Amino acid sequence: MHSHVPSAAAQPAAAPPAAASPWPIFWIASVAVFLVSLDATMLYAAFSAMRAGFPEASAADMSWVLNAYTVVYAAMLIPSGGLADTHGRKRMFMIGVLVFLAASAACGLAGNVGWLIAARVAQAVGAALLTPASLSIVLAAFPASQRSVAVSLWGAVAGLAAAVGPSLGAFVVDAAGWPWAFYINLPLGALSLWFGASRLKESVRPEARRRVDGVGMALLMVGVGAVALSIVQSESPSWTRGELWMVAAVGLVSLAAFVGWARTTPHPLVDLALFKHRTYRYVNLATLSFGIAFAMMFFAFFFYMTGVWHYSLPRAGLAVTPGPLLVMPTAIITGKLAARMGHRPFLVGGALVYAASGLWFLLVPGAEPAYLAHWLPGLILSGLGVGMVLPSLAGAAVNRLPSQHYAVGSAVNQATRQIGAVLGVALTVLLLGKGSLSHADFDPLYIAHVGLALLTALLCLAVDTRPRPAHA
Numbered sequence: 296m297h298s299h300v301p302s303a304a305a306q307p308a309a310a311p312p313a314a315a316s317p318w319p320i321f322w323i324a325s326v327a328v329f330l331v332s333l334d335a336t337m338l339y340a341a342f343s344a345m346r347a348g349f350p351e352a353s354a355a356d357m358s359w360v361l362n363a364y365t366v367v368y369a370a371m372l373i374p375s376g377g378l379a380d381t382h383g384r385k386r387m388f389m390i391g392v393l394v395f396l397a398a399s400a401a402c403g404l405a406g407n408v409g410w411l412i413a414a415r416v417a418q419a420v421g422a423a424l425l426t427p428a429s430l431s432i433v434l435a436a437f438p439a440s441q442r443s444v445a446v447s448l449w450g451a452v453a454g455l456a457a458a459v460g461p462s463l464g465a466f467v468v469d470a471a472g473w474p475w476a477f478y479i480n481l482p483l484g485a486l487s488l489w490f491g492a493s494r495l496k497e498s499v500r501p502e503a504r505r506r507v508d509g510v511g512m513a514l515l516m517v518g519v520g521a522v523a524l525s526i527v528q529s530e531s532p533s534w535t536r537g538e539l540w541m542v543a544a545v546g547l548v549s550l551a552a553f554v555g556w557a558r559t560t561p562h563p564l565v566d567l568a569l570f571k572h573r574t575y576r577y578v579n580l581a582t583l584s585f586g587i588a589f590a591m592m593f594f595a596f597f598f599y600m601t602g603v604w605h606y607s608l609p610r611a612g613l614a615v616t617p618g619p620l621l622v623m624p625t626a627i628i629t630g631k632l633a634a635r636m637g638h639r640p641f642l643v644g645g646a647l648v649y650a651a652s653g654l655w656f657l658l659v660p661g662a663e664p665a666y667l668a669h670w671l672p673g674l675i676l677s678g679l680g681v682g683m684v685l686p687s688l689a690g691a692a693v694n695r696l697p698s699q700h701y702a703v704g705s706a707v708n709q710a711t712r713q714i715g716a717v718l719g720v721a722l723t724v725l726l727l728g729k730g731s732l733s734h735a736d737f738d739p740l741y742i743a744h745v746g747l748a749l750l751t752a753l754l755c756l757a758v759d760t761r762p763r764p765a766h767a
Contacts, residue, residue: 317436321445323494324429325452326487327392330480331422332453334399335365335716336460337467337476339594340612343601344473345411352408355527358724360408362523362717364415364422369713370516371423373564374507376706379428385495388432389488391425394418396484403474427706432495434693446693447630450686455623457685461593462619465612511564514553519714521546526721565707569700574758578692579711581642581754585684586715587722588649588747592677594723595656595740602732604664614666618678625682630690637761638691645683646752652676653744662734684751688712694760 338345338361346357379387398418405411430449437445467475525543528534534542557563570576593615600611629641655673692708726740 317433317441317445319490319494320436321433321449323487323490324388324432325449326483327388327395327425327491328429328449328453329456330484330487331395331426332456333460333463334418334422334477334480335368336457336593337464337479338460339597340461340464340608341468341473341476342594342597344468344608348473349408349411354724356408358527358720359412360415361720362520362527363412364419365713365717365720366516366520366523367416367419368423369519369710369717370512371420372426372706372710372713373515373703374512375423376427376431376703378424378507379431380703383497384428384431384435385491385497388425388428388495389491391421391423391428392484392488392491393421395421395425396481396488397421399477399480399484402477405474426709427703430689430693430705444630444634446690447626447633447686450689451623451626451630451682453685453689455619455626457589457593459616459619461597462612462616465597465608465615469608469612508560508562508564511553511556511560514549514556515564518546518549518553519717521549523717523721526718527724529725566700566703569696569704569707572695574695574760575692575704577754577757578688579708581646581751581758582688582692582708582711583715584747584754585646585649585688585751586712587719588653588715588744588751589681589685589712590716590719591723591740591744591747592653594720595727595737595744598723598727598732599660599737602727603662603734603737606664614670615674617671618674618681621675621678622682622685625679626686629683629687633687633690633760635762637759638687638694639755639758639760641683641687642691642755642758643752645680645687646748646755647680648676649680649684650745650748650752652680653741653748657738657741657745660734680748691758691760 342357342361345360346352346354349357375387375391395418398414398421401414402411402418405414430446433445433449434442463479464476467479521542523546525539525546528542529539553564554567557565557567570579596615597611600606600614601608606614629645633641652673655676659673660669689705689708693705696704722743723740727736
């Protein structure tokens with residue numbers, strides 16, 4: 296409470312930071328990120344219940360409850376990183392938590408799909424404001440020697456939340472209805488807000504006020520949204536082939552225009568100079584491919600458990616849980632070892648383990664339920680793979696960046712993962728969104744899972760974050 300103690304003058308200069316533990320700050324910042332990641336994947340479990348709650352909406356329409364959030368979150372994350380660096384990290388974090396909580400309440404109260412999607416967009420804005428600010432607050436709180444472990448643990452909190460989201464969502468939705476997938480955010484978020492107001496210090500002096508690149512944001516949202524729309528609606532009778540090709544073309548042209556605009560404007564949404572760092576470039580490509588595979592896997596779990604094995608939703612939630620429980624301990628061990636050895640062995644090894652889990656799900660489970668023999672081994676492999684890869688991607692992305700680019704650099708990486716999630720959800724809805732499902736319907740999805748995991752491993756061979764020899 297009292298930061299300046301009279302005896303401090305007698306201490307060495309480094310004593311005051313050492314005296315205050317950075318861990319309370321870590322947990323305040325991480326609770327909010329936990330909620331954001333939890334919310335993103337809880338809805339995989341709530342998807343069928345929400346669809347039943349809005350019988351007039353198709354599976355493709357309902358996919359926008361997931362994808363509108365993810366598209367806006369991905370596009371807003373990047374300017375939010377810049378806002379945190381220039382307008383104050385604590386300020387952006389607190390505003391983000393407040394907006395996220397208000398929008399969560401609005402989601403639960405939604406009376407129609409349009410209202411729900413609009414509330415999800417507001418939720419995405421809040422989530423985007425708080426996420427890069429949270430990582431910057433964590434990085435600023437720890438000395439350089441502990442940052443690798445702190446970033447891995449921060450990534451693990453987000454990974455754990457994303458992983459337990461579906462199983463927790465299944466229980467909450469079954470017990471209390473789909474609105475509680477949103478109301479559950481309110482008590483934990485209020486706690487983060489309360490402690491954040493009193494405990495967090497402003498960690499940057501807001502100085503250079505950068506303009507927000509509205510053109511870049513619009514181009515990115517249109518690009519990602521249009522590509523996702525063309526995938527989701529590709530089997531829909533209400534869209535012609537010509538219209539879908541047109542939508543896809545608009546998306547691709549917008550993405551190309553986004554890159555062209557970023558090269559020429561003085562204040563771009565994404566500073567392309569970040570990608571001159573070889574490791575950063577390859578980490579982001581790997582994050583995109585792994586993000587697609589991660590979203591496909593989780594969504595498919597629930598479709599398989601409820602659609603092929605006819606498990607109830609809580610039983611499916613329980614059946615998915617062992618994999619996620621492995622994420623956090625694996626990430627903690629990986630983070631400690633990566634600080635000494637670099638991230639590459641864990642990225643490549645984890646991606647190969649994840650590919651093995653996809654191969655298992657492709658070849659072993661059948662139409663008859665046999666959980667312990669046919670499902671659990673694949674789930675354990677997937678939990679170990681995710682625990683090695685997800686936090687390592689977050690850690691490797693900022694490892695070589697100068698400190699003033701932490702927030703923007705991490706935001707671009709998080710946004711890349713979200714864009715991957717949009718494409719993963721879109722592909723899964725395309726492949727599995729129809730009424731009755733058989734085992735064979737899952738084959739293309741698991742082949743894609745294996746292919747994307749192998750591509751991730753290949754891309755990660757170029758990542759080099761081994762500690763450099765210490766200098767004075």
